[in-house]
Amino acid sequence: MTSIPTLDCSNIAMNLKDEEISVETLKEFGQNLFESFQVYGCAVLVNHGVCNKSISDAWEANKSFNSLGYKEKMQYEPGQVTGFHNMHGYQAMGKYDGPIDIDWCIRESFRFVPTRAKETNFNPDDSVPGYTEAFTNLWEASYQLAKRLLTSLTFPLAIKNQNYFTELFEHIHTQGCNATGLRGNGYQAVPEQLKDDKFAKSDRFTEHTDKGMFTVLYQDVVSGLQVQARSGAYIVAKHVPGSILVQVGEILQRVTADKIPATPHKVVVTEEQKKQSRHSLAYFLFPDKDQLLTCFDGSDTYPPIRTTQMTDTPDKLLHFEKAA
Numbered sequence: 001m002t003s004i005p006t007l008d009c010s011n012i013a014m015n016l017k018d019e020e021i022s023v024e025t026l027k028e029f030g031q032n033l034f035e036s037f038q039v040y041g042c043a044v045l046v047n048h049g050v051c052n053k054s055i056s057d058a059w060e061a062n063k064s065f066n067s068l069g070y071k072e073k074m075q076y077e078p079g080q081v082t083g084f085h086n087m088h089g090y091q092a093m094g095k096y097d098g099p100i101d102i103d104w105c106i107r108e109s110f111r112f113v114p115t116r117a118k119e120t121n122f123n124p125d126d127s128v129p130g131y132t133e134a135f136t137n138l139w140e141a142s143y144q145l146a147k148r149l150l151t152s153l154t155f156p157l158a159i160k161n162q163n164y165f166t167e168l169f170e171h172i173h174t175q176g177c178n179a180t181g182l183r184g185n186g187y188q189a190v191p192e193q194l195k196d197d198k199f200a201k202s203d204r205f206t207e208h209t210d211k212g213m214f215t216v217l218y219q220d221v222v223s224g225l226q227v228q229a230r231s232g233a234y235i236v237a238k239h240v241p242g243s244i245l246v247q248v249g250e251i252l253q254r255v256t257a258d259k260i261p262a263t264p265h266k267v268v269v270t271e272e273q274k275k276q277s278r279h280s281l282a283y284f285l286f287p288d289k290d291q292l293l294t295c296f297d298g299s300d301t302y303p304p305i306r307t308t309q310m311t312d313t314p315d316k317l318l319h320f321e322k323a324a
């Protein structure tokens with residue numbers, strides 16, 4: 001069976017400073033990543049250099065939070081929020097307030113945005129000590145990784161300005177300017193007495209494409225994620241210990257004028273997996289909320305649009321209306 005390519009990141013790993021990586025090395029990696037995106041829509045990264053402790057601390061914090069009782073978790077539910085960039089806090093199972101167009105999800109999650117964490121009361125440190133620190137650290141590590149990957153992608157696209165993509169989110173650390181978040185996900189095991197219930201029969205998260213530029217995913221040993229290759233075939237994204245999965249979002253497709261298409265994916269569940277809970281950490285990188293998104297090649301394949309128009313309306317058809 002076909003599997004997603006594994007890219008060795010040793011030469012561009014996060015323990016290396018920018019000046020320690022030659023242009024040729026970055027160029028070669030960017031070409032490999034681009035080719036993987038072209039065929040599979042995603043890539044598995046190993047030897048990436050993202051600190052193991054950052055991953056494991058956030059992983060444990062997420063699992064601890066997911067195991068809390070319903071009432072306790074609901075204390076961190078912010079209720080109705082205006083604007084996707086302001087969304088920070090807990091979302092109960094089955095509730096989805098994000099920017100994508102989906103039929104169904106059986107998932108609970110905590111969407112964590114560090115700049116929002118500084119100004120709200122919806123941080124679960126009272127229930128899970130160290131939660132904010134752990135999530136902030138992995139958010140930052142994922143950001144540094146995403147920046148390097150996006151810089152490498154300027155080469156296969158023949159973009160002269162290596163900061164072309166990273167300039168789209170230069171206000172990422174400024175409060176209220178950017179929606180980039182680290183989402184701690186939890187998919188609960190299905191109790192035996194509910195196994196014939198309509199909820200238990202569904203996929204855990206129906207087919208969709210992510211909205212942002214890039215998704216950086218830290219997966220569980222309990223898999224279930226499937227990604228659609230460009231051939232149309234769905235491929236199981238198996239858990240590779242210590243690896244990170246990266247996939248493409250709709251905004252990157254738009255700004256690259258379809259050169260790097262977004263990746264359809266879903267989370268399915270087998271009878272065996274229903275007996276187990278599943279956890280994941282997903283980092284969704286977005287441009288600054290007021291950024292005007294244009295096609296990199298000046299082609300006007302898509303008309304210019306602001307990030308908020310993409311994030312505050314889940315209508316996928318609207319987003320992919322081509323220029324007249």
Ligand SMILES: [Fe+2]
Nearest residue numbers: 208209210265
């Ligand atoms: Fe997704």
